[in-house]
Structure formats: C-alpha cells, structure tokens
Amino acid sequence: MIVKRAELSFLERLYLPTLLGGLQVTAKHFFRKKVTMQYPEQKWTVPAGYRGAPYLVKDQVGRTKCVSCQLCEFVCPPKAIRITPPGSSNGLDSGVVEKSPLEFDIDMLRCIFCGFCQEVCPEEAIFLMKDYSLTGTSRSEMIYNKDKLLALGGVHQDKIQKWKRKAQEALHQGVTP
Amino acid sequence: MSTAVKLEAKSVAAPVEMMTVNVNGRSVSVPKLMPDHNGKPVPTTMLQACQVAGVEVPHYCYHPKLPIAGNCRMCLVEFGLPMMGADRKPILNEDGSPKIAKQVLPYDPSQPRGAIACATPISPGMEIYADSIATQQMREGVLESLLINHPLDCPICDQAGECKLQEYSVEHGQATSRFVEEKVHKPKRVDLGPRIVLDDERCILCSRCVRFTRDIVGDDALGFVNRGSYNTLTHFPGKPFDNNYTLNTVDLCPVGALTSKDFRFQMRVWFLKETKSVCTSCATGCNILMGSREGKIHRYEPRQNDAVNSCWMCDEGRLNYKWIGREDRLKTVMIRRGNAPQVVGKWPIALAEISARLNAAIPGSVAIIGSSRQTTEELWLLAKIAKKLGAKTDTKVREGEADKLLVNADRNPNSTGARLTGFLTEKAGNNIRAIVEGLKVGSIKTLLVFGEDITTLGISSALLDTVDCLIVSEILPNATTAKANYLLPGCAHAEKRGTLINIKGRVQKFMKAVEQPGEARPEWEFLNELAANIAGHHRFVSIEGLFNAMAQDIQPLNGLTWSSLGDQGVTIAI
Numbered sequence: 123m124i125v126k127r128a129e130l131s132f133l134e135r136l137y138l139p140t141l142l143g144g145l146q147v148t149a150k151h152f153f154r155k156k157v158t159m160q161y162p163e164q165k166w167t168v169p170a171g172y173r174g175a176p177y178l179v180k181d182q183v184g185r186t187k188c189v190s191c192q193l194c195e196f197v198c199p200p201k202a203i204r205i206t207p208p209g210s211s212n213g214l215d216s217g218v219v220e221k222s223p224l225e226f227d228i229d230m231l232r233c234i235f236c237g238f239c240q241e242v243c244p245e246e247a248i249f250l251m252k253d254y255s256l257t258g259t260s261r262s263e264m265i266y267n268k269d270k271l272l273a274l275g276g277v278h279q280d281k282i283q284k285w286k287r288k289a290q291e292a293l294h295q296g297v298t299p
Numbered sequence: 300m301s302t303a304v305k306l307e308a309k310s311v312a313a314p315v316e317m318m319t320v321n322v323n324g325r326s327v328s329v330p331k332l333m334p335d336h337n338g339k340p341v342p343t344t345m346l347q348a349c350q351v352a353g354v355e356v357p358h359y360c361y362h363p364k365l366p367i368a369g370n371c372r373m374c375l376v377e378f379g380l381p382m383m384g385a386d387r388k389p390i391l392n393e394d395g396s397p398k399i400a401k402q403v404l405p406y407d408p409s410q411p412r413g414a415i416a417c418a419t420p421i422s423p424g425m426e427i428y429a430d431s432i433a434t435q436q437m438r439e440g441v442l443e444s445l446l447i448n449h450p451l452d453c454p455i456c457d458q459a460g461e462c463k464l465q466e467y468s469v470e471h472g473q474a475t476s477r478f479v480e481e482k483v484h485k486p487k488r489v490d491l492g493p494r495i496v497l498d499d500e501r502c503i504l505c506s507r508c509v510r511f512t513r514d515i516v517g518d519d520a521l522g523f524v525n526r527g528s529y530n531t532l533t534h535f536p537g538k539p540f541d542n543n544y545t546l547n548t549v550d551l552c553p554v555g556a557l558t559s560k561d562f563r564f565q566m567r568v569w570f571l572k573e574t575k576s577v578c579t580s581c582a583t584g585c586n587i588l589m590g591s592r593e594g595k596i597h598r599y600e601p602r603q604n605d606a607v608n609s610c611w612m613c614d615e616g617r618l619n620y621k622w623i624g625r626e627d628r629l630k631t632v633m634i635r636r637g638n639a640p641q642v643v644g645k646w647p648i649a650l651a652e653i654s655a656r657l658n659a660a661i662p663g664s665v666a667i668i669g670s671s672r673q674t675t676e677e678l679w680l681l682a683k684i685a686k687k688l689g690a691k692t693d694t695k696v697r698e699g700e701a702d703k704l705l706v707n708a709d710r711n712p713n714s715t716g717a718r719l720t721g722f723l724t725e726k727a728g729n730n731i732r733a734i735v736e737g738l739k740v741g742s743i744k745t746l747l748v749f750g751e752d753i754t755t756l757g758i759s760s761a762l763l764d765t766v767d768c769l770i771v772s773e774i775l776p777n778a779t780t781a782k783a784n785y786l787l788p789g790c791a792h793a794e795k796r797g798t799l800i801n802i803k804g805r806v807q808k809f810m811k812a813v814e815q816p817g818e819a820r821p822e823w824e825f826l827n828e829l830a831a832n833i834a835g836h837h838r839f840v841s842i843e844g845l846f847n848a849m850a851q852d853i854q855p856l857n858g859l860t861w862s863s864l865g866d867q868g869v870t871i872a873i
Binding site for chain 1 (some may be wrong): 452455564565569615
C-alpha cells in the first residue's frame with residue numbers, strides 16, 4: 123500500500139503558526155516545577171529496593187560475613203565475581219566459621235546489577251546497595267577487591283547470628299566449637 | 300548399566316538361575332545370586348533387584364564394594380509377599396494370580412512394615428513398592444532423623460554439591476524442619492591422621508569408612524564410641540588413621556564428615572571439570588577422574604574399574620599431581636650451540652635441525668634414553684627412530700615397595716608398553732652401562748633423553764658436556780635439561796592424550812584435562828614429526844590414527860582401535 127503524502131494547507135505552508143505553537147510549549151515550561159537535576163553536584167536519592175553495586179558486609183561484631191561458599195561466583199551471569207577460597211592453609215584452630223575468602227573480586231565493569239548474588243547468598247554477606255555511578259580511570263581500578271568491597275559495604279545488623287549461636291550452644295554442651 | 304553388562308557376560312559363561320520379582324508394578328527377572336563386595340555369589344537383595352529394574356533406591360551405608368551393614372535405614376521400602384495357605388501353597392486371586400500380602404507391623408497391622416532393601420534377599424513373587432506413599436514416608440522419616448543433629452553448615456562444607464544428604468533431602472525429604480530443641484554438638488575439625496580431618500557433627504554414622512579401612516585395607520583404625528545421639532566416629536587413641544588408603548574414606552563418606560586436608564577449602568566441587576584419566580604413579584594404572592578448573596588441577600578421584608582398581612586408589616598416587624602446575628615448568632624450546640648458553644628457540648627450527656643431525660649420524664652413534672612414564676604411542680615412535688638409527692635404548696627403573704591392595708612394586712606406569720612397543724629390547728636398566736661406556740669412549744655422539752634426569756643414572760654432568768648433541772625432552776628443569784643442546788618442553792599426562800599399558804596388560808587411554816604451559820607440546824606430536832623425517836614414517840594428525848596404526852603394528856595390540864578401548868580399557872595377552 124502506498125500512502126499519499128498529504129498536501130500542506132495554506133496555514134501550514136505559512137510556517138509561523140507552528141513556530142508560535144512551539145514557543146508556547148517552551149514558555150509554559152518556564153513556569154512549571156523544574157525536573158532537571160544538577161548531576162553530578164546534585165544526586166538522585168534512589169528508592170528502597172534499588173539494585174546498585176554489590177558490596178560485602180561485616181556483622182555488628184566485625185566478622186566478614188562471607189564464608190567463600192562461591193555460590194555467587196557460580197550464579198553470577200556475567201562472571202563478574204571471582205573468589206579465592208582460603209585453601210587448606212586454614213588451620214584446625216579456625217573456630218566455628220571455618221572459611222572466609224582469601225580474595226574476593228568483583229569486576230564492576232562486568233557486573234549487571236542483577237542481584238542474583240544477594241539472592242543466592244546463604245550468609246547474607248553481599249548486598250546490592252545504592253551506588254549507581256561507579257567510575258575509574260583504568261580497568262584494573264574497576265575490579266573491586268575484598269577490602270574495598272568491605273569498606274563500601276559497611277556493617278549489616280545481623281539479627282540471627284547463626285554462627286555465634288552455634289558456638290554458644292556447643293560451649294554450653296562442653297564441646298569446643 | 301554396569302550390572303546389566305555383568306549379567307550378560309555371566310549368562311554366556313553359565314546359565315544363571317533367575318527369579319521373578321515385581322518392582323513398582325513391573326515384573327523383572329533377576330539372578331538368584333549376585334556377587335557381593337568380594338565377588339562371591341550371595342542371594343540377590345531387593346536393592347540389587349531394583350537396580351536391575353532401573354529403579355533407584357536411595358542409600359547411604361550400602362556400597363557395592365563394601366560389606367553390607369544396613370544401619371542407615373535410608374533404603375527402607377514397602378514390600379509384599381505371596382500369601383501362603385496352611386498347606387504352604389500360594390493363595391490365588393479369582394483371576395488365578397497369587398494373592399500378595401503387603402507386609403505390616405505385627406503389633407499394628409494398619410502400619411506398613413518396611414524392609415531395608417540393601418540387606419533383604421528377594422524371594423519368588425516378591426513385590427517391591429519403591430515409590431509407594433508408605434515408602435516415601437519412611438524416607439522422609441529417616442531423613443528427618445538424620446537431619447536432627449546435622450549442623451547444616453553447607454556453605455562451609457566441602458561436600459556441598461556432591462553430598463548425598465543434600466541430594467536426598469531435596470528428593471525425598473521434608474521441606475521444613477520440625478525440630479525446635481538444641482542440637483547435639485560433637486567435635487569439629489578432629490585431626491584423624493596426616494591426610495584426614497573429621498567433622499563429627501556432619502557424620503550420619505553410615506560406617507562406610509569403618510568398613511572400608513577394616514575390611515578392604517585391613518587397618519582397623521576407626522570406630523564408633525558413645526550411644527544414641529552422642530554416637531561419634533573416632534580413631535583409636537594413639538593410633539592415627541594414616542594408612543596409604545585413607546583418602547578413599549573421603550570419597551566414600553556420603554556427607555562432609557571426612558574431609559581431605561589436601562582438598563579442604565580449595566574449590567567448590569561444582570566448578571570442577573572431570574576428566575577421565577589414569578594414575579601414573581605405579582604400574583597398576585588406577586582409573587581416575589581429574590578435577591580441574593581453568594587449567595588448574597585440584598584433585599584426583601578414583602574411577603570405578605573392576606578390572607584394575609575397583610573403586611579405590613592409594614593416597615600417594617592421589618596426591619601426586621602438584622608438580623603439573625609448578626611455576627618452573629619448561630615452557631620454551633631452548634637451543635644451545637657449542638659451548639654457548641642456551642637461547643630461546645622455535646619448534647620448526649629445532650625439529651629441522653634435530654632431524655638433520657640424526658639423519659647425518661653414523662649408525663650406532665646415537666643412544667636413546669626414554670622413560671616408562673611415556674605413553675605407548677610415544678615409545679612406539681621412539682622405537683621406530685631407534686631402529687632406524689641403530690640406537691641403543693634404555694629406560695629408568697623405578698622400584699618401590701608393593702602392597703597387597705593396589706600399589707605395584709614397579710613405579711613406572713608403562714613398563715609393559717616400553718617392552719611391547721619394542722623400545723626396550725632388553726630388561727630395563729641393562730643397556731645403561733653400555734651407553735655410559737659409549738659416551739666415555741666417544742662412540743656415542745648423540746644422546747636423546749625423554750622425560751628422565753639421566754644424571755641419576757650414573758651419567759655425570761661432566762660427561763654430558765662431552766656429548767656432541769644432547770637432545771632432551773622434559774617437563775620440569777633438572778641437571779640434564781641444563782646441559783641440553785636442544786630442549787623440547789613436553790606435556791604432563793594431564794595435558795595430552797595417549798595410552799598406558801599396566802602391569803597386567805590392561806591398555807587404558809587417558810584424556811586431556813588442562814592446557815599445557817607456554818609452548819610445550821605433546822611429545823607424540825613432535826616425535827611424530829621426527830619419526831617422519833628420520834624413519835620415513837607416516838605423519839599422523841591425530842592420536843586416534845596414531846594409536847590405530849600402532850595397534851596394527853604391535854602383535855598383542857592387533858585389532859584394537861582407540862575407540863574400542865572405551866573408558867575402561869582392554870586387557871591384552873602379554
């Protein structure tokens with residue numbers, strides 16, 4: 123089917139009425155509430171549940187919550203997470219939480235902020251936080267290591283503290299946890 | 300599958316007395332007797348009958364290669380037997396079929412009575428209900444009981460991902476726990492021996508490890524103490540669990556109670572790529588699985604092969620893998636001209652120069668020291684080169700102490716291959732003296748060394764300096780590689796494919812698990828080129844073609860092909 127191009131009317135060919143119409147829209151906006159934000163001086167407050175960059179957390183007593191189970195590394199669709207488990211160097215005096223990551227890297231250039239890592243984590247050790255604008259001057263700078271992730275993640279108030287409870291139970295029964 | 304194959308083989312040998320039972324409403328014919336863990340025929344159990352019928356019955360303590368204990372109760376199934384009249388004749392239904400009585404508790408006939416499938420022999424006309432609601436409830440109950448005191452520390456447990464407790468809990472267990480009391484805590488991180496750490500909280504008391512070390516190894520080192528919820532696995536005081544087969548208990552353990560100190564916290568098992576291979580630590584040639592991730596080998600595990608190693612392997616062989624990933628592996632071709640130091644070279648140049656030198660060599664002026672750690676294909680190609688050049692050949696002898704289970708006194712994995720390919724014309728180690736003499740008097744001017752440090756064979760470094768042309772193919776640097784005129788970096792068995800022939804004549808192939816470092820190449824590839832240049836040999840492009848041609852050339856291997864070897868190998872007459 124061929125659509126015929128409509129002939130322009132006289133007023134349309136005159137051009138001025140359309141121009142005035144446009145100016146009218148612009149003028150209206152001068153008096154409306156402003157929606158533009160002076161980014162980056164001014165930052166957007168993200169809503170609750172926003173999926174920003176994933177960071178690691180410590181609990182209220184300062185223990186790194188991650189136990190390097192590597193489930194996030196497994197589930198991560200773009201393979202942004204890379205964990206080095208402690209290996210057998212972890213001695214027999216490690217206490218009730220026998221594992222913690224030797225290294226934990228997230229390549230923020232690869233991360234797609236899907237939140238699978240947070241969802242799969244059995245230890246509530248990784249959370250997608252509110253940071254949405256990550257910048258760096260090199261690729262290696264964008265690979266966040268364990269220390270950086272923990273510093274950015276901060277403290278998570280753990281209500282259950284399952285490992286502490288386990289250790290207390292064992293001590294109560296006279297068993298070294 | 301393997302059971303079916305075994306049955307087939309047996310029925311050819313002698314007529315097997317069969318019995319018909321009913322599994323999940325389907326009649327199956329199973330042999331009346333089946334082999335126990337020693338291979339002795341004993342009455343077939345319900346579990347074996349279910350396996351024949353293709354129905355999986357979950358189990359923890361049962362293992363086909365261990366004596367039956369029947370203590371985990373996981374394989375409980377509901378079953379029925381033909382009803383017998385007072386005259387010991389079966390009572391029939393109206394349609395003439397025998398009437399089946401579902402077995403019930405004698406004190407409460409409303410409740411089904413389960414039987415443990417692993418230890419209950421079948422009887423004619425028996426009906427096994429492996430999927431019935433009662434069976435499912437029994438499984439739920441057993442799992443609930445096993446999980447009562449289980450610590451549920453899967454995130455830090457090495458077994459997670461290959462844990463039968465996890466698998467069965469998902470398949471047969473309840474979704475939630477009803478247990479509100481405090482769990483019984485048991486010792487964690489118990490140092491059982493040099494290679495094993497025990498976490499008693501995770502133990503489900505299946506006693507596989509106890510039976511393995513007592514009945515298979517003959518080292519009665521483990522046992523249970525205390526009773527009820529406090530029942531605990533431990534080793535006898537003052538007797539460490541340190542025999543050469545301890546790590547098999549880690550494989551046997553259906554949960555994460557027994558852990559390997561070597562593999563502990565190294566890598567989660569779901570990342571590991573499993574490659575079928577063969578252990579190269581002795582002439583037994585145990586079948587193994589190599590677990591690797593991204594070019595790094597993390598563990599060896601035994602692979603079942605009843606003709607070789609059953610389900611086991613020794614600790615020594617299992618832990619003999621770290622050298623493969625060593626930093627100082629040879630990665631580049633090195634060439635040294637005259638007394639100048641070695642410089643980095645290129646494969647085509649090195650191979651062309653070696654070919655030219657060997658072609659120009661006076662017959663008898665070349666000697667080849669190979670290795671019985673090389674693959675059969677490589678030794679065959681070397682034998683061809685040796686024959687053309689009239690070279691004296693020898694290998695290094697490695698003797699150790701044998702044990703009665705798996706370890707062979709011959710610590711070379713392919714001594715049989717070295718002999719069959721014709722590379723060794725005499726007993727290994729017999730020619731070395733003549734080669735040393737030849738080097739000393741100068742009648743041997745060119746020396747090819749494959750995979751051995753010949754300075755350990757009575758050829759001093761100083762003597763190597765006098766050799767006109769020393770061609771060495773190695774994996775790791777040593778005193779011989781330092782003197783080489785041509786140093787060709789080779790591959791570990793994990794980095795190439797090939798076959799080995801064990802002491803009993805089992806031809807077994809192994810697969811490639813990881814990539815070789817740097818410019819290293821599989822030895823058969825460049826030996827193939829050298830054999831083509833020197834002996835006018837056919838240039839093979841694949842290991843399959845090479846093996847098939849070799850099998851035609853070597854009489855005992857006649858008729859074999861790479862694919863006919865299968866995963867488990869073939870035994871030849873030697």
